[in-house]
Amino acid sequence: MTSTEWTSAAPGTGRYAEVNGLNLYYETHGAGRPLILLHGGLGSGEMFGPILPLLAERRQVILPDLQGHGRTADIDRPLDPEFMADDIAALVDHLGLDRPDVAGYSLGGGVAVRLASRYPNKVGRLVAASAYIRSDAPYPEILGQQGQVNAAAAEFMKDTPMYELYQRVAPRPEDFPRLLDKIGAAMAEDFDLTEQVRGLQVPTMIVAGDADMAPPSHFVEVFKLLDGGLRDGGWMGEGRPKGGHALAILPGITHYTMFASPLFATVALAYLDEQHA
Template sequence: MTEWSGDMQGTGRYAEVNGVNLYYETRGTGSPLILLHGGLGSGEMFGPILPTLAERHQVIAVDLQGHGRTADIDRPLEPEFMADDVAALIDHLGLDRPDVVGYSLGGGVALRVAARYPSKIGRIVAASAYIRSDAVYPEIRGQQGQMNAAAAEFMQGTPMYELYQRVAPRPEDFPRLLDKIGASMAKDFDLTEEISGLQVPTLIVAGDADMAPPGHFVEIFALLDGGQRDGGWMGENRPKGGHALAILPGCTHYNLFLSPLFAAATLAFLDERQG
């Protein structure tokens, strides 16, 4: 099992936004990069790649509602609300169009930030984030439907459980988190229209053995004008919005966030500023 923890060695603070006491840690210097973790995790998930990202950016690793060091509130656990929280955090910190990088749940949040608040951010990286609920493999969809408080007992000893018990303000809330995230995953959704209209340069990242087939992420890229023609000798025919796609070899949904390839692809996209 992957160890979902790491010594981020950053400066941790809380910001009161939208009724959530949102925890974030800051590390490094340079242009700001907001980093969003996956479901049942926290910013600590990125421990192994944080030093690489922080060499070139001021990384602001956020613990989303009900995750990590951010306590839950009486509000559904929905990516749309979390996107509103990220936008409010940008205002709270006075950031000038930071980039937003998210994995899995965090990737879905990043996409929604881009769709809802394009003027507040620079570029986004959405990793292992599918845009239709029916895109994931059927067996995974079935497992998601079984996520609820009753699963807490069976998750003891997993990286998700151990991390939550170590850092959460109320460790006893883990079953509540499972209930709420299970209810969220059970909902059907389709972000096709929102993604088609993105005005923010976006990198879509997936593992070659991810939770959804590679073709789904190619489909997302196509919505962003990608894969429609030869790019040209000088890249003059690349997607008009500066979008890009990366399918990472040897990566699954469960280890992509730790991969040096993910860090390298992210930095290349954010720092080259092409398109």
């Protein structure tokens, strides 16, 4: 098992916001144009500890802990990314933010896509990393593993950073098996975000590792839905996707190293800053 500790030495301010019946924990780091950063499943905002200093040098980074994750206690509703998107929209309103940029990884990337689809007037730019848009996109062996995620797996996860983090920060550490049950049920749901992606009205960058949970071809397909990869870009960029969208396949990156990769932070900032130049 990896010995990685998901924690951040970066100084930040942690607060709670009451949204949709949820006591949503979030931290703020740094200063500048706001960037909401959404973590992956079974993690928390602390996952981004290794790259947070890079991001917070240039941005005010807002790190929420999604429902049932990290310091945000679970409530009596499914772990549904649609609900989580509603929670983040409510957080944007709670903080009085004007179209902050949003970046999400894995589960957080799926939440970010749904947020931008449902609330285009609440999002400036979007970066979706390692977030496949159809439930059948991952490799078959990954789908098999996802089918085994339930409370019974808790005992086998005690040496993982997911378990260590949850025990350290969760309001109710004993709820870890319940979280596994609910996230297993969520992963068993079929979904297809093709139409949501095709209809995105905010500039979006799709990011994936070259050895991610789904093949690179899937993320190229997603880019095509955004008018990308269909023609030569042209000398002046006139052939680039009409909505300002972009694609990045990062070399040497897997699904399990993306969130801690300085390359991810650099590429995300380059895209977001270019859009506001």
